[in-house]
Amino acid sequence: MARIAIGGFQHETNTFAPSAADYAAFEAGGxxxxxxxxxxxxxxxxxxxxxxAGAIDALRAAGHQLVGTxxxxxxxxxxxxxxxxxxxxxxxxxxxxxxxxxxxxxxDLHGAMVSERFDDGEGExxxxxxxxxxxxxxxxxxxxxxxxxxxxxxxxxxxxxAYRTYPHVDMAETGARxxxxxxxxxxxxxxxxxxxxxxxxxxxxxxxxxxxxxxxGLYADLAALERKHDAVLSFTPGFPMADFAECGMAVLGxxxxxxxxxxxxxxxxGLVADAEKNFALELHLPDDAVARARxxxxxxxxxxxxxxxxxxxAGGNGDTTxxxxxxxxxxxxxxxxxxxxxxxxxxxxxxxxxxxxLAFALGGKSRVxxxxxxxxxxxxxxxxxxKFTCTGPMFKGFRMTLGNMALLRxxxxxxxxxxxxxxxxQAADQEMFRHxxxxxxxxxxxxxxxxxxxxxxxxxxxxxxxxVKAPGPALADPSEFKWTKLRKGVRLRPLGPVYAG
Numbered sequence: 346m347a348r349i350a351i352g353g354f355q356h357e358t359n360t361f362a363p364s365a366a367d368y369a370a371f372e373a374g375g376x377x378x379x380x381x382x383x384x385x386x387x388x389x390x391x392x393x394x395x396x397x398a399g400a401i402d403a404l405r406a407a408g409h410q411l412v413g414t415x416x417x418x419x420x421x422x423x424x425x426x427x428x429x430x431x432x433x434x435x436x437x438x439x440x441x442x443x444x445x446x447x448x449x450x451x452x453d454l455h456g457a458m459v460s461e462r463f464d465d466g467e468g469e470x471x472x473x474x475x476x477x478x479x480x481x482x483x484x485x486x487x488x489x490x491x492x493x494x495x496x497x498x499x500x501x502x503x504x505x506x507a508y509r510t511y512p513h514v515d516m517a518e519t520g521a522r523x524x525x526x527x528x529x530x531x532x533x534x535x536x537x538x539x540x541x542x543x544x545x546x547x548x549x550x551x552x553x554x555x556x557x558x559x560x561x562g563l564y565a566d567l568a569a570l571e572r573k574h575d576a577v578l579s580f581t582p583g584f585p586m587a588d589f590a591e592c593g594m595a596v597l598g599x600x601x602x603x604x605x606x607x608x609x610x611x612x613x614x615g616l617v618a619d620a621e622k623n624f625a626l627e628l629h630l631p632d633d634a635v636a637r638a639r640x641x642x643x644x645x646x647x648x649x650x651x652x653x654x655x656x657x658x659a660g661g662n663g664d665t666t667x668x669x670x671x672x673x674x675x676x677x678x679x680x681x682x683x684x685x686x687x688x689x690x691x692x693x694x695x696x697x698x699x700x701x702x703l704a705f706a707l708g709g710k711s712r713v714x715x716x717x718x719x720x721x722x723x724x725x726x727x728x729x730x731x732k733f734t735c736t737g738p739m740f741k742g743f744r745m746t747l748g749n750m751a752l753l754r755x756x757x758x759x760x761x762x763x764x765x766x767x768x769x770x771q772a773a774d775q776e777m778f779r780h781x782x783x784x785x786x787x788x789x790x791x792x793x794x795x796x797x798x799x800x801x802x803x804x805x806x807x808x809x810x811x812x813v814k815a816p817g818p819a820l821a822d823p824s825e826f827k828w829t830k831l832r833k834g835v836r837l838r839p840l841g842p843v844y845a846g
Contacts, residue, residue: 347531349404350444350478351386352414352437353397353453354470357421357491359586359660360459361826362818363711366422368429375420375657376743376770382436386416393742394513396487396520397453403524404451412447414440418455420769421660430460438473449527450474450484453520456492456507457584464589464830468497475501483536485527487520489513491550491584494541494595503536504599507579509564510555512773512801514738526577526599537577538603542614544594546836547585547823551653551812552626554797556804559623566616574609576600580617585823586660590832624839628653628814628821631671635790637811639677642789646808647679653796654817655713658771662686663794664708666719667815672792673721673758679789683764684747684772686794691767694725694751701725702756707763715816723753723763727782731766737774737802745770745777752781773798796821 355377356366372379378389390398397416404411415437419425441450452474458466467486474484483503488494490508498505506523508515530536555564560582567578578598585592596613600606629637638648652668655661663686672680687708697703702724709718731747748767755761764772764781772778772793775785785791786806793799796812796819804810812821820826824837833846 346408346410347448348410348412349449349451350412350414350441350447351397351401351451352441353416354433354437355418355453355455356425356458356466357455357489357584358424358457358459359421359819360424360588361586362423362660363713364422364662366419366425366429368432370419370422371417371429371433373768374418376740376745377418380417380433382415383413383440386413390416394517394739396516399517399520400451400453400487400524403521404528407528412444416453420657423660425458425460425466427461430466434470434473438477441474441477447478447482449482449531450478451524451527452486454486454488456488456494456581457587459587459589465495465497465591468495468501471498471501483527483530485523485530487523488579488581490581492581493583493587493592494581494597495591499539499541503530504539505579505597506577507581511553511560512739512798514801537599537601538606539597539599540607540610541595541597542610544617545834546621546839547593548582548624548839549585549626549821549823550659550796551651551821552624553582554800556800559620563616563620567613570609570612574600574605575602576606576609578609578613580613586819586826588828588830590830592831593835621839626812629811631668631813631815632675634811634813635671635675635677638790639675641808642679644679644787644789647786647788647791647806649799649803649807649810650790650792651796651799651810651812652792652794652815653812653821654815654819655794656771656796656819657686657769657794658798659796659819661817661819662711663769664710665713665716665815665817666708667716668792668813669719669763672761673755676758676760677790678760680761680792681764681778681783681788682792684766684770684777684794685763686769687765688748688767691749691751691765694753694765695728695749697725699725699728705753713816713818722756724756725751726754726762727752729780731768733776733780735774735776739798739801740774750781752783771795771798773802775802
């Protein structure tokens with residue numbers, strides 16, 4: 346039995362987003378459990394599709410003693426404030442040092458964290474962890490598929506394992522795989538051989554979905570290469586919204602035999618390089634998408650419109666109104682948009698009460714270019730307290746606390762309804778709509794503020810999915826960002842323009 350320290354610090358940073366992640370954002374959690382220190386972290390993540398939960402179960406099953414340090418996550422946004430970073434990292438390191446000696450460390454990381462001080466948030470955290478435990482204590486971590494993998498990360502931990510699905514239905518499973526690698530290191534008494542490669546092109550996150558090509562095939566190839574070379578491989582398509590030098594895609598692998606690992610990683614690198622042209626994805630303007638959805642959507646087989654550029658899971662605040670305006674303008678029938686994050690409007694609806702009709706100025710609080718509050722009269726159809734447990738494949742077991750929620754119906758276009766929430770989270774689970782009386786499959790059009798995660802719970806019922814390019818800070822085409830720190834020579838989209846600095 347070994348004594349293993351457990352910790353986690355997750356943030357996906359869109360440096361172009363309008364709002365930073367302060368300590369309060371980590372306390373709120375954004376659908377994830379709020380900040381936890383010490384022993385309480387175990388209960389906070391238990392039973393949820395969270396990497397730490399999978400790792401904890403796997404390590405306990407292997408008979409190890411676990412020591413909690415810190416666990417924290419916040420909704421994607423702009424940079425993590427220095428105060429939040431130092432408070433959480435500082436508490437993690439204090440508890441880790443108090444627990445010494447330990448035989449191993451497992452960390453639940455994202456891999457795309459940028460703080461106000463550190464472009465590579467995870468690299469800096471791992472530097473501190475390694476300094477605390479010394480060079481011989483094995484350190485393993487799980488990573489998000491959208492990790493921007495860096496040299497510092499590779500050098501400061503012994504092994505990493507990333508998700509293989511987007512939507513991330515395998516988060517707990519990935520934590521368990523990382524834990525199994527750690528257990529193997531402890532039994533072998535030595536770290537595995539490792540290798541990694543980066544790429545010279547970026548791709549937008551909607552095309553990174555593992556339900557569709559090319560990622561569907563690439564992850565199948567990854568599994569075959571693992572079997573062939575006896576290696577544990579990861580492919581991280583990256584988070585192309587973080588303006589720092591090492592932003593981008595990567596492949597990495599670990600195993601007992603160094604040359605076999607190198608061959609496996611190089612083979613996977615070649616497959617990803619050859620797939621560049623296949624990462625292009627059709628994007629639809631709001632009015633075009635709504636017109637098509639009106640023609641094709643039906644109860645039982647709705648058309649899903651992904652409002653990708655205002656995705657709270659990629660740094661948006663979930664409050665832009667471009668797609669809502671198109672639905673009302675075309676007087677769509679059987680249409681529901683959600684979740685629109687607007688605390689003030691939710692409070693106003695609760696004060697007015699169910700059945701009231703009154704004027705609202707919905708959303709538009711982020712003042713994103715090309716966006717504004719949507720003004721009109723709406724009827725309050727249903728109210729909710731925002732407390733429910735998710736049931737879909739990705740968020741299963743997540744206990745949501747979204748504050749006041751409301752279902753509003755447009756007076757100008759009675760076929761259009763909006764689900765309002767007070768706290769930011771992307772629309773990736775049907776319970777978010779059922780909480781205010783909407784059964785999603787009975788609608789004709791579902792307009793969801795999400796890029797890909799919605800597909801796990803909503804795509805099986807959908808007639809088709811249209812990715813919509815409405816105003817928002819999470820641009821679907823990375824070439825449209827105003828980069829300043831990215832390394833020179835990177836193609837800003839598949840087969841696209843090269844960044845010259």
